[in-house]
Amino acid sequence: xxxxxxxxxxxxxxxxxxxxxxxxxxxxxxxxxxxxxxxxxxxxxxxxxxxxxxxxxxxxxxxxxxxxxxxxxxxxxxxxxxxxxxxxxxxxxxxxxxxxxxxxxxxxxxxxxxxxxxxxxxxxxxxxxxxxxxxxxxxxxxxxxxx
Amino acid sequence: xxxxxxxxxxxxxxxxxxxxxxxxxxxxxxxxxxxxxxxxxxxxxxxxxxxxxxxxxxxxxxxxxxxxxxxxxxxxxxxxxxxxxxxxxxxxxxxxxxxxxxxxxxxxxxxxxxxxxxxxxxxxxxxxxxxxxxxxxxxxxxxxxxxxxxxxxxxxxxxxxxxxxxxxxxxxxxxxxxxxxxxxxxxxxxxxxxxxxxxxxxxxxxxxxxxxxxxxxxxxxxxxxxxxxxxxxxxxxxxxxxxxxxxxxxxxxxxxxxxxxxxxxxxxxxxxxxxxxxxxxxxxxxxxxxxxxxxxxxxxxxxxxxxxxxxxxxxxxxxxxxxxxxxxxxxxxxxxxxxxxxxxxxxxxxxxxxxxxxxxxxxxxxxxxxxxxxxxxxxxxxxxxxxxxxxxxxxxxxxxxxxxxxxxxxxxxxxxxxxxxxxxxxxxxxxxxxxxxxxxxxxxxxxxxxxxxxxxxxxxxxxxxxxxxxxxxxxxxxxxxxxxxxxxxxxxxxxxxxxxxxxxxxxxxxxxxxxxxxxxxxxxxxxxxxxxxxxxxxxxxxxxxxxxxxxxxxxxxxxxxxxxxxxxxxxxxxx
Ligand SMILES: Cc1cc2nc3c(=O)[nH]c(=O)nc-3n(C[C@H](O)[C@H](O)[C@H](O)COP(=O)(O)OP(=O)(O)OC[C@H]3O[C@@H](n4cnc5c(N)ncnc54)[C@H](O)[C@@H]3O)c2cc1C
Ligand code: SF4
Ligand code: SF4
Numbered sequence: 027x028x029x030x031x032x033x034x035x036x037x038x039x040x041x042x043x044x045x046x047x048x049x050x051x052x053x054x055x056x057x058x059x060x061x062x063x064x065x066x067x068x069x070x071x072x073x074x075x076x077x078x079x080x081x082x083x084x085x086x087x088x089x090x091x092x093x094x095x096x097x098x099x100x101x102x103x104x105x106x107x108x109x110x111x112x113x114x115x116x117x118x119x120x121x122x123x124x125x126x127x128x129x130x131x132x133x134x135x136x137x138x139x140x141x142x143x144x145x146x147x148x149x150x151x152x153x154x155x156x157x158x159x160x161x162x163x164x165x166x167x168x169x170x171x172x173x
Numbered sequence: 174x175x176x177x178x179x180x181x182x183x184x185x186x187x188x189x190x191x192x193x194x195x196x197x198x199x200x201x202x203x204x205x206x207x208x209x210x211x212x213x214x215x216x217x218x219x220x221x222x223x224x225x226x227x228x229x230x231x232x233x234x235x236x237x238x239x240x241x242x243x244x245x246x247x248x249x250x251x252x253x254x255x256x257x258x259x260x261x262x263x264x265x266x267x268x269x270x271x272x273x274x275x276x277x278x279x280x281x282x283x284x285x286x287x288x289x290x291x292x293x294x295x296x297x298x299x300x301x302x303x304x305x306x307x308x309x310x311x312x313x314x315x316x317x318x319x320x321x322x323x324x325x326x327x328x329x330x331x332x333x334x335x336x337x338x339x340x341x342x343x344x345x346x347x348x349x350x351x352x353x354x355x356x357x358x359x360x361x362x363x364x365x366x367x368x369x370x371x372x373x374x375x376x377x378x379x380x381x382x383x384x385x386x387x388x389x390x391x392x393x394x395x396x397x398x399x400x401x402x403x404x405x406x407x408x409x410x411x412x413x414x415x416x417x418x419x420x421x422x423x424x425x426x427x428x429x430x431x432x433x434x435x436x437x438x439x440x441x442x443x444x445x446x447x448x449x450x451x452x453x454x455x456x457x458x459x460x461x462x463x464x465x466x467x468x469x470x471x472x473x474x475x476x477x478x479x480x481x482x483x484x485x486x487x488x489x490x491x492x493x494x495x496x497x498x499x500x501x502x503x504x505x506x507x508x509x510x511x512x513x514x515x516x517x518x519x520x521x522x523x524x525x526x527x528x529x530x531x532x533x534x535x536x537x538x539x540x541x542x543x544x545x546x547x548x549x550x551x552x553x554x555x556x557x558x559x560x561x562x563x564x565x566x567x568x569x570x571x572x573x574x575x576x577x578x579x580x581x582x583x584x585x586x587x588x589x590x591x592x593x594x595x596x597x598x599x600x601x602x603x604x605x606x607x608x609x610x611x612x613x614x615x616x617x618x619x620x621x622x623x624x625x626x627x628x629x630x631x632x633x634x635x636x637x638x639x640x641x642x643x644x645x646x647x648x649x650x651x652x653x654x655x656x657x658x659x660x661x662x663x664x665x666x667x668x669x670x671x672x673x674x675x676x677x678x679x680x681x682x683x684x685x686x687x688x689x690x691x692x693x694x695x696x697x698x699x700x701x702x703x704x705x706x707x708x709x710x711x712x713x714x715x716x717x718x719x720x721x722x723x724x725x726x727x728x729x730x731x732x733x734x735x736x737x738x739x740x741x742x743x744x745x746x747x748x
Binding site for chain 2: 042045064086095
């Protein structure tokens with residue numbers, strides 16, 4: 027095994043890739059994200075996942091907390107219409123995103139830092155594309171902030 | 174309080190699946206100083222018996238009260254390591270699995286340094302969550318002693334009989350008018366040459382003998398509600414006056430089978446008179462009366478082209494498993510009808526695995542000639558001006574010599590494809606793989622279970638299988654159903670929502686958020702507050718963000734745990 031060089035990054039964000047927190051769901055979107063890995067699709071290692079039972083269980087304050095603490099963005103890999111628990115899950119989820127955006131704005135963060143897309147258990151490629159694009163958007167936001 | 178925890182952390186190499194990209198030793202070093210971590214080690218295969226044993230010894234020796242394993246997806250081994258915890262005396266719900274394979278090493282094969290940082294971040298986050306775990310007891314629900322089998326091919330029929338014989342009541346739902354699926358339409362089938370129709374007739378006879386099996390033909394599942402151990406299935410019976418009935422079942426076995434690959438017009442000459450698929454050829458051989466004829470003309474020569482619709486880069490990439498054996502078997506049937514028929518087999522590889530190899534050997538003894546064509550130069554089929562059907566191929570076994578074979582019949586050895594069943598798929602929510610067949614949780618360890626608790630898959634709906642393999646998986650699904658249902662009770666994860674009565678102000682917002690009516694108003698210490706019934710709560714967490722007082726927590730995903738997980742991830746920079 028090759029020795030892995032450990033970058034000397036001390037400051038929370040300096041030199042690091044955009045950090046994205048993904049909220050997935052145990053039965054629908056997390057298997058889709060697993061599938062992306064099984065097929066060796068690549069996205070940035072700045073993308074990290076916390077899986078929950080259902081998208082409707084995400085607290086808007088968690089999204090705001092994540093961004094306040096240093097994540098560049100939060101991506102919600104939602105159940106969409108496939109939720110096995112709540113028939114109105116998609117509607118609830120968009121309500122959660124709107125509330126999170128209000129919190130972000132109040133904290134002085136760009137509401138674009140939260141993004142949502144429905145990801146199913148075989149959506150390996152769509153997931154990869156979404157987070158790649160989101161990484162690029164967030165890198166752009168960083169650049170704009172340093173100007 | 175959190176510093177008093179005693180946690181063991183194990184980072185898995187997964188052979189090299191993880192350690193080829195993640196510096197596992199470096200991850201161990203990075204997390205061993207985390208608060209509460211008493212033991213941190215790497216392990217080559219965390220799931221191996223010897224490794225599990227070592228963890229159990231550590232747990233006992235160091236009086237551990239929390240366990241973290243960073244390895245593959247939690248879908249694969251959460252139960253394995255909860256078992257380790259339980260056996261060594263830790264509450265199984267104080268175990269956390271961290272996914273550093275599917276969601277790390279495998280997806281960052283292009284960036285080992287990044288993958289290592291991410292692994293550290295994820296493991297720290299898992300440790301933080303584990304520090305905040307509480308011991309929990311599984312919920313016990315009574316289960317319905319009945320099973321639903323969807324699809325009455327050989328797999329579904331055999332499963333229904335098995336379920337009845339272990340004492341479960343069975344509803345068998347078949348979309349077609351006839352029971353039996355593909356096998357019910359066949360004459361002699363391999364390996365023993367038994368007649369498929371007879372085989373199915375004897376199974377149907379066994380089904381009829383068992384009063385605990387109710388068969389619905391021309392029927393389909395229309396809706397599924399309820400939860401693990403207690404599903405309600407709505408079945409529509411399509412007669413002149415369609416009827417909708419509801420049955421309560423504890424488990425559901427999906428045995429909906431496969432379709433045969435249908436070649437495009439022009440694919441290997443498909444559409445030209447004399448070019449047939451394997452099922453069409455099978456019907457011809459089964460129906461032969463004394464000698465093989467096609468459209469009334471005697472068949473003197475047959476050319477088989479293998480792997481049509483299977484092993485195609487960018488399309489159906491899998492091997493269909495049954496077709497090499499079914500074709501060599503059909504060739505033997507033809508030889509038995511008339512030993513003078515010339516049979517040419519144009520193949521890429523012959524995969525008559527296991528005992529089926531004997532059929533291949535036998536067919537060669539009986540005169541079948543095998544020719545290997547190059548993958549990039551498949552055979553071509555044409556009918557010339559004089560009306561002669563000809564297959565042109567190169568034979569790698571005779572130095573790539575080009576051969577033109579005049580023939581009476583060309584058999585396209587067509588593979589298996591997933592059956593179109595979109596409605597059923599969206600109803601059951603069982604994930605399918607990229608190949609379109611239903612996905613099991615783990616091909617070796619949990620081969621008939623799906624991510625939907627109590628919904629099992631059997632037969633060729635899971636992937637290409639011959640009838641023996643289909644029956645074997647049908648019986649595996651019987652065992653699994655019996656394991657779930659025969660105890661009369663099933664254990665469910667106690668990861669349900671709870672209300673902090675001190676914080677609740679009885680605003681009643683959560684009541685409307687729960688479609689399962691799990692939330693009720695109660696009086697506690699003279700105050701009206703909400704309470705959640707653990708047996709009714711499905712653990713979705715839908716009520717959690719609704720509460721204006723932050724009084725509701727979902728066990729296993731509490732506010733404190735999620736915040737701690739987020740904060741700990743950020744401790745490690747990811748470059
Ligand atoms: C040409 C050919 C030759 C073969 N020869 C052999 C051989 O010699 N030996 C051998 O071992 N194997 C052979 N096989 C393979 C064999 O046919 C399969 O292994 C077997 O049929 C698989 O059984 P099954 O029950 O899983 O699926 P199927 O036979 O496909 O049965 C599935 C059943 O489910 C029903 N169904 C589907 N969807 C629904 C729904 N939504 N609701 C209700 N019902 C539904 C279907 O109508 C069908 O009755 C051959 C296959 C072919 C195509
Ligand atoms: S977690 Fe879901 S099922 Fe449980 S009480 Fe809340 S809304 Fe109802
Ligand atoms: S929403 Fe919160 S405060 Fe209101 S009744 Fe439910 S638990 Fe109590």
